[in-house]
Amino acid sequence: MIKHQERVKKWKLATEKSMQRFPERKERFETSSKFEISRLYGAEQENYDIEKLGLPGEYPYTRGIQPTMYRARYWTMRQYAGFGSAEETNKRFRYLLQQGQTGLSVAFDLPTQIGYDSDHSMSKGEVGKVGVAIDSLEDMEALLREIPLDQVSTSMTINAPASVLLAMYIVVAEKQGISPETISGTIQNDILKEYIARGTYIFPPKPSMRLITDIFAYCKEQVPKWNTISISGYHIREAGANAVQELAFTIANGKAYVDAAIEAGLNIDDFAPRLAFFFNAHNQFFEEVAKFRAARRIWAKLMKDTYGARNPKSWQLRFHTQTGGSTLTAQQPDNNIVRVTLQALAAVMGGTQSLHTNSRDEALALPTEDSARIALRTQQIIAHESGVADTVDPLAGSYFVEHLTDVMEEEVGKYLEKIESLGGAVAAVEQGYMQREIHHTAYETQKAIEKGEEIIVGMNSYTLENEVRPELLRVDPTLGEKQKEKLTRLRNSRDQDRASARLEALRLGAKGTENLMPLIVDCVRDYCTIGEICGILREEFGEYTGV
Amino acid sequence: MNKKIRVLVAKPGLDGHDRGALVISQALRDYGMEVIYTGLRQTPQQIVAAAVQEDVDAIGLSCLSGAHNELFPEVMALLKERGAGDIIVVGGGVIPWEDIPFLESAGVQKIFTPGTPTIETAKFIEAAVRARDGYPASIGMEPPKKIDHIGIAVESLDEVLPFYVNTLGLKLEAIEEVPSQNVKVAFIKIGESRLELLEPLSEESPIRQFITKRGQGVHHVALGVEGISERIGELKNAGIKMIQEEPVKGAGGASIAFIHPSSAHKVLFELCDKTEIEGGAS
Numbered sequence: 083m084i085k086h087q088e089r090v091k092k093w094k095l096a097t098e099k100s101m102q103r104f105p106e107r108k109e110r111f112e113t114s115s116k117f118e119i120s121r122l123y124g125a126e127q128e129n130y131d132i133e134k135l136g137l138p139g140e141y142p143y144t145r146g147i148q149p150t151m152y153r154a155r156y157w158t159m160r161q162y163a164g165f166g167s168a169e170e171t172n173k174r175f176r177y178l179l180q181q182g183q184t185g186l187s188v189a190f191d192l193p194t195q196i197g198y199d200s201d202h203s204m205s206k207g208e209v210g211k212v213g214v215a216i217d218s219l220e221d222m223e224a225l226l227r228e229i230p231l232d233q234v235s236t237s238m239t240i241n242a243p244a245s246v247l248l249a250m251y252i253v254v255a256e257k258q259g260i261s262p263e264t265i266s267g268t269i270q271n272d273i274l275k276e277y278i279a280r281g282t283y284i285f286p287p288k289p290s291m292r293l294i295t296d297i298f299a300y301c302k303e304q305v306p307k308w309n310t311i312s313i314s315g316y317h318i319r320e321a322g323a324n325a326v327q328e329l330a331f332t333i334a335n336g337k338a339y340v341d342a343a344i345e346a347g348l349n350i351d352d353f354a355p356r357l358a359f360f361f362n363a364h365n366q367f368f369e370e371v372a373k374f375r376a377a378r379r380i381w382a383k384l385m386k387d388t389y390g391a392r393n394p395k396s397w398q399l400r401f402h403t404q405t406g407g408s409t410l411t412a413q414q415p416d417n418n419i420v421r422v423t424l425q426a427l428a429a430v431m432g433g434t435q436s437l438h439t440n441s442r443d444e445a446l447a448l449p450t451e452d453s454a455r456i457a458l459r460t461q462q463i464i465a466h467e468s469g470v471a472d473t474v475d476p477l478a479g480s481y482f483v484e485h486l487t488d489v490m491e492e493e494v495g496k497y498l499e500k501i502e503s504l505g506g507a508v509a510a511v512e513q514g515y516m517q518r519e520i521h522h523t524a525y526e527t528q529k530a531i532e533k534g535e536e537i538i539v540g541m542n543s544y545t546l547e548n549e550v551r552p553e554l555l556r557v558d559p560t561l562g563e564k565q566k567e568k569l570t571r572l573r574n575s576r577d578q579d580r581a582s583a584r585l586e587a588l589r590l591g592a593k594g595t596e597n598l599m600p601l602i603v604d605c606v607r608d609y610c611t612i613g614e615i616c617g618i619l620r621e622e623f624g625e626y627t628g629v
Numbered sequence: 630m631n632k633k634i635r636v637l638v639a640k641p642g643l644d645g646h647d648r649g650a651l652v653i654s655q656a657l658r659d660y661g662m663e664v665i666y667t668g669l670r671q672t673p674q675q676i677v678a679a680a681v682q683e684d685v686d687a688i689g690l691s692c693l694s695g696a697h698n699e700l701f702p703e704v705m706a707l708l709k710e711r712g713a714g715d716i717i718v719v720g721g722g723v724i725p726w727e728d729i730p731f732l733e734s735a736g737v738q739k740i741f742t743p744g745t746p747t748i749e750t751a752k753f754i755e756a757a758v759r760a761r762d763g764y765p766a767s768i769g770m771e772p773p774k775k776i777d778h779i780g781i782a783v784e785s786l787d788e789v790l791p792f793y794v795n796t797l798g799l800k801l802e803a804i805e806e807v808p809s810q811n812v813k814v815a816f817i818k819i820g821e822s823r824l825e826l827l828e829p830l831s832e833e834s835p836i837r838q839f840i841t842k843r844g845q846g847v848h849h850v851a852l853g854v855e856g857i858s859e860r861i862g863e864l865k866n867a868g869i870k871m872i873q874e875e876p877v878k879g880a881g882g883a884s885i886a887f888i889h890p891s892s893a894h895k896v897l898f899e900l901c902d903k904t905e906i907e908g909g910a911s
Contacts, residue, residue: 192643192694196670204672207699208643281645281669321648408648412743445743447695447725521651528652532746534904541744543905554725557695628668 090125097121113369115326117489124481134379135484138474142382144375144487145475146433147398152471157429158436159461160237160402164189164214165448166557167564168224171214175229177451183458185436186229186267187237189213190247195282197243197616200565209562212448213239217569218611222250223257231255236267237312237402237436242284244271245293245599246615249606252305268309268358268402271297274335274507275314277626278516279321284616287508289623293598294339295346298353300599309358311339312402318516319362320408322524325373326490328362330497331507331516333380337498338507340389350389354396363425363432364406370425371477372486374432377401380491403429404438410445414540415552418442423460430464431477437461447554514629569611576609584608585618592622634758635685639667639676641704644694649721653689656747657754673703680708680716686758687717689750690737697724702735709736717757719750752859756866770863773852777883777901778816778823780849782836786815786828793817793824807880812836814880825851825880849887849897857884857902864888882906 111119136142139149148154161183164171175186190213193205199217200209209215216222231254240247248269255265273290276283283290294311301308315323315332323331336357343353361377363370381399385391405425410418422439429437439457441449449457465471477483504510511517530536537543558564584605591601605615638654640647647669654664665683667676680688690701701720708714720732721741729740738757741750783789786804793799794817802816802823811834815826827848829837839848854860857876865871872887879885884902 196643204643204670207696208694211695212644276645279645281647282643320646322652445723447723521648521655524648525652525655528656528747532748538744542746545905551726554727559698 087126093125113325113486114364114366115324115369115490115493117326117369117486117493123485134488135478141386141394141397143378143398145478147378147400147435149474151433151474152430152465153474156465156471157434157461158185158235159183159458159465160185160187160436160438161454161458162187162189162237162239162404162438163454164191165212165555166210166214166561168214168216168221170558172225172227172229174451174454175225178454178458179229179234181455181458182462185235185237187438188225188239190238190240191215192282194247194612195240195242197246197284197612197620199569199611199613200562201569202613205562207562209565210557215561215565216247216250216612217565218572218609219250219253219606220568220572220609222247222254226251226254226258231258232260232264237270238267239270241270241273241276241280241282242290243612243616244269245297245602246606246612248297248305248308249599249603252603253607262305264307265305266307266309268312269297270314270360271311272314272335272339272360274338274511275317275332277511277629278318278331278335279323279520280314280317283626285619285623286626287512289592289619290626291339291342291508292346295343295348296597296599298343298356299346299348299597301356302348302352306356308356309400310353310356312358312360313339314360316360316362316404318520319364319406321520322408322527323520324523325364325366325369326493327497327516327519327523329373329377329380329490330494330501331520332359332361333377333384333494334498334501334507334510334516336381337384340385341506344389350385350391351393351396354385354389354391355393355398358435359399359401361401361403361429361434362406363403363429364409365421365424367424367428367431368477368480368483369486369490370428371432372483372490374401374403374429374434375475375483375487376490376494378433379487380494400435402436402438403432403434405429405440407440407444410440410442411538411541412445413549414546415442415446417540418445419456419460422457423464426460426464427468427470430470431475433475443552443554446552448557450553450555512629517629572609572611580608581605581610581614585610585614588615589618589622592619634662634687634755635683636662636664636687636689636754637667637676637680637683637685638664638689638691639671639679640669640691641671641673641676641700642692642694642696643670644692645669646693646722647691649693650689650691653691653721653747653750657689657751660748660751660755662751662754673700673707676704677707677711677713681711681713685716686761687719687754689754690718690720690722692720692722692724695723697722698728698731701732701737705736715761717754717761719754719757721745721750746856749856749859770860770867771854771856773854773900775853776822777851777853777899777903778825779847780825780827780851780899781846782839782848783826783828783845784840786813786826789826790815793826799824803881805880806830809877810835810879816881822853849899851885851899851901854900854902855904857886857900860900860902861886869893876900876902 135144138146192208194216198205252262298310301310313336315328318331319328378399382397385397405422419442426439439460441453441457443453501510588601654666657664718737719739800818804815806813811830813828817824827836870889870892876884876886886900888898890897
């Protein structure tokens, strides 16, 4: 060891000397989170504390939540899709399943996400644009037609009205003759990050948290294989946060849900195993890998040590990853395929459970079928050709990656303390704390790009003068009208008295404290629309209007 | 004209992606404008009411949901209805290229696509508001950063190089042929700038014509700029005549354009933008 130290000393001297002739590219190298990056890691390090890492499948899960990881089964390749009508989206889903995709992920249009029917005045121009339009059970039946719900797992990006869409899914399964106990999937159901970053909130925080804990309790009994929430850093990152902010705010939100559920009288081991997470993967490869590894360790410690969970399933942070939409450029869109590949690789090296790879044209419009296929193929090439999935946590023991993992954990800890001092995540959101932090980072990033300190290939350097403009997907512009007609037909043909009675029962429930999930399932079954259900809740709970 | 320009940044539609709206608001403020941000989910009616109420000069619409074709024209129509048709409207977000002509025909002055530097948007709004108010769009150009190089016309590189390299002891960086100008160029590094020795390759070469008319000697001075297209625009607005109205590729891959000597008191100036090849603020 002494001999080695001598060598290191010599190397340092020699390096500094050569740097006088060949200076380094920058004074200071840093990650997206502004962690300084040293010239070299490991030269002076003693053996790494192996206890801190643990083993795969064991607490604190730095190295992954399963002992064999992808040697047993690849991550779930789950492409987020949905546009236009339920019928069109159903076709895209069946195409993706045929192409080897292993799980579904539903994108809903904005009126659905904000609890408006397609014929509401706020829905003008929005019907079917960023996802599929769902107004009632009828649309959900069309969306899932001929898809065996006992065999695929379905992830639904739905938050404020998550209970309504989950209720519809359950009723469609029943109609297919499948028991709710056997269906599996995920609802995003993460309202806090809607206030912070994504914007599709409806109700104020308090009743929103009630809806969420109602779902936790209901699913524990009725739909035990369902992931009741997907606590999401993805949108926080897209809104401009850096890696450490993404992780810190996500974990802080996670704590808030756990606290709310405990306060609602639930036992931690009854709901914690069904909590899932959703992270972003950006370009800085090593920092991203470190972020995923640190996330697992932080959550495991929190659940075991702070909350006293006993079931190891409660300690395990399972997560979905999507590559970074905001890293894609509208210029030279084919370059985005390369970005997506790097990001997907980071997610896999970080031990993700499922992955969505973005399509090259997403800075321009919704992906075309060609682009969506290349995105899926990217994952398949990583899985089948690169060999990175053949051993568990292949970057463990890299001096640099372990260092970044430690720093990430430390820095997240500082943010968690700060948020705690503000009164927890809900209070911090209400004070606009996370929103301000994210905006600050977003603006700094923009300035760095405009000054050329941050190079975006094809956008602020290596640009082309005459770009070829790719073909883009167009959504049927008459869909809004078709959805409206469908709604009118539905309202004329359903049993109106039953529907009204269901809605009144929901109103009563909302005034009291009982679990709202069974009431919502009843509403859905009798073809009450999402706008009617959310309308009742809007009247009872009020609406959130921003900080 | 010292009154600050007032801008309403508005988010029509239901999407909650306000990163762009917030960043542009901040950038316009830093540029010296007063900015009011509406917050999410604003109907065209609410936006127009706010614009009239706040007496703004311009509105920036940001929409990432795909509803722009419905919502932007509605804003334009309502503005006209309220007698506020002179408010400058620009837009941005995820907007496909093929929708831009439609939106501009509806009265939106300009759509900025993703990746547009915020400064460009700020300058556009400033120029549009100034033009509307009857002022010249701009008083001058953003100053050049440095002398990029001095161009010297020579009969033969082989003859003159020994003077520069051996006698003066300067470093010869490269020799390159620029077919567009019919010249062979030697680059000689001196401090942060360069000497460019220009040898004509044919009788049509502008350098040949220069030597025939005036003999060997200093040919032009090149000013290093960033954002050459905007700089050209600024000069043209100031009434300066350009030899090239669009940037062309010059030696070393730089984007260049010459100012006509008649507009520059008989000196031939070149604008030279190397941001693209040297990667940013050099």
